[in-house]
Structure formats: C-alpha cells, structure tokens
Amino acid sequence: MKKMALILCIAMTAAMFTGCSKNTDSVAAKQGNKEALNTIRIWHDGDKAMIQLMEDHLNEALSDDGINVKFEQKSGLTDQIKLYGSDEVNGPDLYMYAHDSLGMFVEMGALAPITDVIDKTVYADMLPMTLKAGNYKDAQYLMPVYFETLLFIYNKDLWEGEVPSTTEELYSYMKNHTDATTGTYALVNQHSTAYNVAPFINGFGGFIINEQAKPGLNDKKTMEAIEYNKKFAKLEADGDYNTVNALFKDGKAAAIIGGPWLISGVKEAKINYGIKSLCDFKLPNGNTLVPYSGVQGVGVMKHAAETKKDAVEKVLKEIAEPQLGIDLAENSRCAPANQKSYENPTVSKDEMIAAMRKTADTAQPMPNIPQMSVMWGPAESLLAAVNKSGKDLNSVADEYQKQAETAIADMQ
Template identity: 65%
Template sequence: MKKRVLSLLLCTAMTIGTLSGCGKEAGNDEGKTTEVLGNDAEGEMTEVKIWHDGDENIMQTIADCANEKLAEDNIKVTFEKKSGLTDQLQLYGNDESNGPDMYLYAHDSLGTFAEMGILAPITDVISEDVMEDLLPMTVEAGNYKDTQYLMPVYYETLLFMYNKAKWEGDVPETTDELYDYMVAHTDVDAGTYALVNQHSTAYNVAPVINGFGGYIIDKDANPGLNTQETKDAIAYNKKFAALEADGDYNTVTALFNEGQAAAIIGGPWLVSGIKAAGIDLGIKSLADFKLPNGNGLAPYSGVQSIGVLKYAAENKKEAIAKVLETIASPEVGIALANKSNCAPANSKAYDDADVAANEMIMAMKATAETAQPMPNIPQMSVMWGPAEAFLAAVNKSGEDIDTAAETYQQEALDAIADMQ
C-alpha cells in the first residue's frame, strides 16, 4: 500500500495544465466529480462512470479528450474521486446502482479485485488490437493468472536524478563505475554524498534484485528472498549502502534538495521539491546503468490502469468499448504527457515533438525496457515487511546474508500462509 502512495503522487506534483492538449482544466478538490458533457444531440446520453483515487487535473485531461471524441456518440465520461478506493470497490464492486462502471488505479491492486470476482476481462469488451500500440510492460501489468483485466493509461518508474552543478563529469554507464565515483566523492563523516538512496527499502533496491535475476515474490506467490540471485543482489547492494545515508524517504530527499548529495534514486514525485530548491536537474534512466552481469537495472513500475466492472461490461459494453478505445489513443497519451508530465502507455505518443523533448518522460520510456511491473498478486502486500527486514539486517546490523535470507524467507512464507 505504501508503494502505491508514490504511484499516486507521480503526476500530481507535476501537473501544470498550461500546454496544448484536449479541453479545459479542473481543480484538485477532494470528492469532486470531473466531467465534460457531450454536444446536445438526439438520442439518450450514456454515462460511463469511472472511479479513481488520483489527481483531478489528470482525470480532467482524460475526460476532456474522451468527451471531445465521444460527443457524437452521445457518451459522457465522468470521473469521480474516491479516497480509499480499494475499500470502496470491496463494498460496491457488485452494486450496479451505486458502484462505478470502471475504475482507474494502480495495477498492483488487481489480484485483490480479480479474486473478488468483480472484474470482467478487458478483452471481453475490446479486442487485443486496441492495445497493440501500448508498451508491453504496461500491458503485462494488467494481466493476472493469464487473463488481461486492465488497460494501461500511464506509468512511473524510479530514475537516476542528479544535480548538474554538483555532479563532476559524465554520469557512468555501469554500476561498477558508479560505485567507484561514489568512493571518490563521498564523505560519510562530513555528511556529503555522491548518491543517496533508500538502501533498505525493497522498492528502491528492486532495480538491483530484478537486474540480478532475483525476485521478492514470483507470479505464483513464491517468495524469493533466499534464492541465490536475490542474495547476490543484496550482497552487491550492501557496498553501495555503506556509502549512502542511512535514512528514510524524507531524509534522503532533504539531503539531495539541500545540496549534500549530488544524486538520488527517486521518481517524478520529487521534481516539484527539486525545482523549488533551485536545482538544475539532470535525469538518466536506470536501464542505462549496466550491472556486472550485463543487465540494466530493472526497477519496479507502477501502472495506472483501467478495469471494467462485470455488470458494466454486460450492460454498457458498446459505450465502454468506445471509451476504452479513446483513452488508449495517442492523443490522450500526448495530452497526459504535455499537461501533467505523465509517461503515457501509448508508444506512439512519444513521437510527438514536445513529448520527445521531455527528458524525464523519455527516461521513463527507456526504463520501461527493463522495468518489471510491481507484482499484482494479493500476497505482495505482506512481502514488503520481510524483504525490508532482510535488507535492514544485512545493511544496518551486519547479519550474515545466508542466515538472514532463511530467516526472512520463512517469515514471508508464514505471512502468506496467514492470508489463507
């Protein structure tokens, strides 16, 4: 759940709403219903209601584009914000009168909703051809137990973000070269760092674990904390951790924004604070850093995706199909990128000149080549604790990696068993 907070912050902090795109702007009022009415036309208007827990300006951008295209079809798209969306869908997911037709949310909740039986496969409503231009990683995020339930809209990944005024020379191409730079430019006693990262937070160490071929949990809900690949990754990460501040999100962010660190592993949610600090920001894709095995760093990705409720698929199939086809279009992706700095799922959106000139969005697109969708199975929710306890035991307490791996692998197995 805490990882989803970062995903929700992805474009919220960056929404600017002043560039070209579809339609008008909206505010950020909690609970506000975002809608644009179609042109008056003969025939009954069909409303398609979408629940979300994100930023109102982003939803307005989608609504503007969708309703502009759908006006002649007498279809109106309405976005309604619902805090605690998971709980809301658990309550109303089978309630045709009070629930939504669709929802737009981070993909890692999919397993929970699919197991509840409230979702229709997206391919029951649209053909696979509708998603042929969407980045493969983002499509994969919406697949659960070999069934495609979600259609991706935009996504986020971690990035290498650096202060151009403080970084000396070129940014390295390999993680070994990065480590050498850190050794030469870090003074832990003085509190100055070449690079800061939340070195004992599983989400932030996942780029190394995944890049080594390890995993926190696989798609069949098997924990991977004691696999050799995961242990090798954590051993490799440990030497970097020794040169990084021992701190949480707020600590490492402050070190970078206050000029005590030349670089940080972070995401788009940091950009507003970085700009406020007056930092000349440079960005590099984590995929561009090669590990000793030749693989690029492979962070998790959070994908904001749309799912369809079963009763809506049965009763509004034609209207919902048209809405999904519209939201999947390059035009919506371009508007999301240019108005809100969101990395669109549609690959053709990156052909737009303004999108192609956006350094951060293009870095996320590059990272999408190696990024792995955050696991969308329900058991992932209990894996953060054991994984981070494992990292802390190794990085902070100096425990033996093999011993700690077995301890926290068993803790993970017990936590999963308790879910049954």
C-alpha cells in the same frame, strides 16, 4: 381472508417500490434508458488536474456519441472497491488505479477482462510492459494509460564529469565523493526499501516474489543482489525517504534514485537537474539495473461490461488513442503507455519521459498477484537487518523467507 390478501398486496407493492428505488440505474439500463446506458462513472484516486484533463478529453471526444464520463475521486480506493466493486447501483462502471492491486480485484470477482468489451487490436500499440502489468492469469484486465519507473536524478552543478555507465564506476565515484562526517554524499537511495532495491534484485536475476507466489528472499541470486547493494548502502546515509530527499534538495547529495514524484520538489529547490535511465547502468554480471514499474490503467466492472458494453467500448477505445497520452505527457509529464504517443516531438524530447520510455524496455511491472501485498514487510525487514543492523545475510535470509511464507499461507 380479505385482510390477509390486503396485507400481501401491500407487502408486494412495498417490495416492488423498494426494488425500484435500489435498482434505478440497473432497470433503466435494461429497459434501454439511453442516458443511463451512456453515463460512465470512473472511480480514481489520482491527481485532480490530471483527471480533469482526462475527463474533459473523453467527454469532448465522445460528445457526438452522447456519452458522459464522470470521474469520481475516492480516498481508500482499494477498500471502496472491495465494498462496492460488484454493486451496480452504488459502485463504479470503470476504475483507474495502479496495476498492483489487480489480482485482488479479479479474485474477488469484481472485474471483467477488457476483451469482453473490446478487441485486442484496440490496445496493440501499447508498450508490452504496460500490457503485462494489466494481465492476470492470461487475461487482459487493464487498459494501460501511463506508467512510472525509478530514475537516476542528478544535480548538474554538483556532479563532476560524465555520469558513469556501470554500477562499479558509480560505486568508485561514490567512494571518492562521499564524506559522511561532513554530511555530503555522491548518491543517496532508500537502500532498505524493497521497491528501491528491486533494480539490483531484478538485475541479478533474483525476485521478491514470482508469478507462482513463491517468495524469493533466500534465493541465491536475490541474496547476491542484496549483498551487492549493501556496499552502496554504506555510502547512502540512513536510507530514510525524508532524509535522502532533504539531502538532495539541500545540495548535500549530488544524485538520488527516485521517481517522477520527486521532480516538483526538485524544481522548487531550484536545482539544475539531469535525468538518466537506470537501464543505462550495467551490473558486473552484464545485465542492467532493472527497476519495477507502476502502471496506471483502467479496469471494467463486470456489471458494466454487461449492461453498458457499447459505451464502455467507446470509452476504452478513446483511452487507447495516442492523443490522450500526448495530452497527459504535455500537461502532467506522464509517460504514456501508447508507443505512438512518443512520435510527438514534445513527448519524445522530454528528458524525464524519454528516460522512462527507455527504461520500459527492460523494467518489470510490480507483481499484481494478491500475495505481493504481504511481501513488503518481510523484504524490508531483511534489508534493514543487513544494511542497518549489520546482520549477516546468510544467517537471516531464511528467517525472513519463512516470515513471508507464513504471511502468504495466512491469506488462504
């Protein structure tokens, strides 16, 4: 009997110490350990210089509160959050990432709405589009930080006259200034990449997938947009990412549709470039081109919303301040989510940022539902079939619509 009691005592003691070793942060937080409560770990996969700017900004602003913010870069962030998003010890307190993965993280139960921590008034100055990007099933899960959109980037030394204001005028210019035999183009675009064709699809009132997770590849308006884009595709080289970028940087194309991620390469090529918002181009139906937008935002893990609420609240409030957006714009040329950041003349006068700010009034955030992840394949297969293989749209749209529906059904 004594031997059994001794064994039980040893086992209980071992379990107690094992539990302590695994849950040091959790226990410390629950017992009021101030250092643990005020240390906020944020996982990200962003640019190191930009993230360092954010970390320095937040720690300086929150130093009087004793809050220490630590950004930790993670490769394969989506998979890392799948593994550790609900792990209070090994996972993050917050994460910063593109908004289109939001639905997946919410459905796996890792996130708390940011309204569990802050009042809605904290993010009242954010651009509506950026808030929509971080909203899932009528709950706000992301504090938007900055966003990106596709742009019309042109070589001022090659483009003749004013840049047109309608897509039909643009098409006429392309016909008159494109010669595939000599490898010179007026405009190049990734014409069979769904993200790059979305401005036409959205502008025609079509959709790749809607909020109810219904694919729209055979929707009448989507098909009208794809057919309309086809005539542009014939004048835009092969549509491959590397091809179109090389053509523009080598001075073989006068313009390109692309995002801010191209600008560093354009500068290195010493191109005298200009930028125009895609919403400055009007379609034949009277609507403008309507690109997708990607929004970088900060989300809160459920455990942090409970055990570190006070510190998380202060971090989110500081992220929402316009000054952070100004700093990111001035140093990394990010387009701030906070509308008040644009009151700063340096921000408002930046040609690229101003173009994205203008586009934000009409741009659509990429769908953040989990089903969007399986839509790129069928959508781009359809575009390639039409633009590259020359197949009749009416004969293949239903085929790829069914592929999309099957892929979504297989997610269940």
